[in-house]
Amino acid sequence: MQSCYENTEKLEQLRMLENGIKIKVIRAKSRSIGIDTPKDLKNFKKMVNGDKNVKIYIRNRRRGIVAGKRNSGVVNRRPA
Structure with a gap:
């Protein structure tokens, strides 16, 4: 759920700051x-x-996984 400032400013970082997270x-x-x-x-x-040196992360919200893919073709999956 978006916070008040996040919704106004369109910056998701503000949600963390509003919740006391540095x-x-x-x-x-x-x-x-x-x-x-x-x-x-x-x-x-x-x-x-x-x-x-490039690593691409893909987040699939529906499945709840984060996949890190390297050029070697290795895909690491972990819970989101």
Whole structure:
């Protein structure tokens, strides 16, 4: 359930702060990429194709699993 500030500001991090949970914010040296549409995801996958340092996490809310996939083809599943 979204919190009042989260709903107003559209930032899910605010839910944690409103519930007294500390979060850590760091300044990244590289530029981040937003993935908000299927087209964004497709472009991201093209960009990182073959990069062994990339790990992609997929969350399937219906099944309640998180899958971490590496280029080696290994998929780790654990409860969400």
